[in-house]
Amino acid sequence: MSASDLLFHLFAVFTVACALGVVFNKNAVASALCLLLSLVGVAGLFVLLDAFLLAVLLVLVYAGAVVALFLFIIMLLDMQGGDRKKFTKATVVSSTLAGGLLVTGLVSFAQRGQVAVAADVPVVGSTLRSYAEQLFTVYLLPVQIVGFLLLIAMLGVIVLSKKFEGLDDIK
């Protein structure tokens, strides 16, 4: 087993363990921190896949901003308690069943699918330049759309978080 394999297994176990932590932690803050660690694990996997830019962006966007936003909201609304009620037996059983079925389905799909590829594919585009070339030639339209989406999202958030005066009767 090479060091790369070892690192893969390390990151994989770490990521899944932290993901389970997100699901099972009673405390919402602890869940958010587990999510953070899980994302760091995924970033490690991206590095193993030679996607340095994506690893860095994942940490920057998700770990740096999104989870910080989550924590900020959790603290702002002051509901660190997580779930107020205990889970009913039906919820636990059905969720486990659904989750298990999903794993089985996905795994068998992955196994049967014809995804076999050559062992030593050359690394394409771990450089910034190759990303830029793709983004600003082939994917230029999606880039524009995403930019527009961000603008709309920003406006939406402003509208949502604004307190409107005199609209109290609309309930």
Added chain:
Amino acid sequence: MAVVTVERKPLTFWERTYLPNIAAGLATTFKRMVKPTETLEYPEQRPEIPAGYRGVPTLVYDPNGREKCVSCQLCEFVCPPKAIRITPGEIPNEDPNAHVEKRPQEFKIDMLRCIYCGMCQEVCPEEAIWLQQQYSMTGYTREEMVNDKKRLYELGGTLPDEHFKWDKKKAAEQAAAHGGHH
């Protein structure tokens, strides 16, 4: 009375950015930084004590070496924190200062009680007790902080005022006695 409303002057663009003022502030602190420090490094450097400073109360001798205190106990009575304890004593007849009424046998000032108010000095008819320039009394025990007569004179020294009130009184008495015989 007429109220004059002073219009607040509108800030200019640069004033509103605060940047020139921040730069000016930085310049001020930098100038301050390269100047020598103001601090007195205490045990090595001592502050200059101004005349008339009211430090530790002390007892003084007159230029002839006589204790000026006649243990009238006025200071003891006036002392607000009751820091002074005087044991008056007679002066033996063979003493050259026998013409003086009394002298303190023991004179104690508890510096843990003293509040440096200077009332003892104010009240003393003999100008025998003076608040002088010594300002730092320290000690390891409570006993050390009580100044006895010996220590008080050590601290006080001699007052150079040449009044010689008691000598003049004695001379006047003798002259009167002499005149009476005539």
Added chain:
Amino acid sequence: MFDFYFELPLLLRLLLQGTAVSLVLLPRAPPCSMAERKISAWIQGRPGPNRTKPPIAGFLAPLGLVASIPVLGTALQKLGIYQLAADGGKFTFKEDPIPGHVNKFYFVLAPIASMIPALTTVAFVPFGAYFDAAGKLVPVALTNLDVGLLAVFALGSLGVYSLILAGWASNSKYPFLGGVRASAQLISYELSMTLSVLPVFLWVNAPGGQGTLSLFDVVQTQSQPGFWGGTWYAMTMPVSAFIFLVALFAETNRQPFDMPESEADLVGGFHTEYGAFKWSLFFVAEYAHMIVGSGIFCLLFLGGWNPLPWVSFADLAHWLHFADKPLLMGLIAIGLFLAKVGFFIFFFMWVRWTLPRFRYDQVMKLGWQKLLPLSIANLIAYALVIAWIETR
């Protein structure tokens, strides 16, 4: 001389290098805290700590011996150098209380977490450069990723979690407010900071450029021949530099932006409940952030290790005939770079002891209503200018 080192396996070598570079920052914090105390003292007309003197037979015998050297020992004492050992000893051996009401696990985790981004960001910062055997200028850095700047930003933004965690785990009012303020402040200023460096990279990556976010390449573009090639970006892009600097102050939680710990209204902010060693870890992290941040600023806007504008380091090496000695060259480059960083550390402290603290709403207002529009306008202006220059 270093043959044994190059015979080690590559992975081990990289691990050793990484550890070494990460640990470079750790001992920087005590001198910084001492500098802070001395500079604050001088600005306020005090001499600052100048008394501590180790006994010769003390537990730090070498320090004691240095202290006994006639002139030098006294001068060092006046500078408060020995105070460092006393402070370090105090922080290490003092009782480290954990209050009863805290969330113990996260309370202990927070200061440790603060060290991770503080010590890892330095891996992406090039410190200097030298000519290798082939005569090519190569950086003195642990890694020279082409996404270097993004990596620094990404790791640097993780630093706020330790503050949030500390504030939340302390389980009391003021630390909590400090933690919330820290997260809001980080989100507000990260935007302007990122937008402010975009003009630099627009210029570096102008068509025909190499397509990079590497900090080394930014320095390279500031050390080209010719008038425009040799200018530092602080001169051609002063607004960017200014926004970056202000955002840097806000991100490192330094005065006048030290909202998370403003002692006037929050007692001690996020570290109210901390003491002794755990508290000192937060400060090591803060100083490490300051050092890395000033380093990034120097690389982006002040020409990195170039001694003067229009005088590139490579030219200097040729003029002074040390271009063929890589070790010496590297050391001189690191020295030049650290001198600039040192000035910025001083600048941080200078500003701290000059300006009053902002109010929290002013901080938010400044971030969102002043700096962000300014940085966007700046970006658009420079995008137009660069486009005009490139298509001329």
Added chain:
Amino acid sequence: MSSLPLAAVTGAFQVSLHSYLYLAAVLFAVGFFGVLLRKNTLVIYMCLELMLVASTVALVAFSRYNGVLDGNVFVFFILTVAAAEVAVGLAIIVALFRRRQTVQVEELNALKN
């Protein structure tokens, strides 16, 4: 420079694409399980993010093993959209909390009956 594949440092690349796909599947299922199990809207939201991230792992792995960049670029878009989505979603949760003083899904049943 960074174009140096990591394999040069850490040894030959032997993990197969399947391993990555299994990992992505498990991660996705864990997120899905969390969405079903939890009652706190914020935690549900975090689990949704986990599912998104799981899909990015699969995309990057496909991209790497096929020697193309399209998967990576797609992940780029996913990250952007996710950031926008989180901002909007959290704003909705805050607005919801302001009105109903709760974020428990069981208590947000105004449309029931």
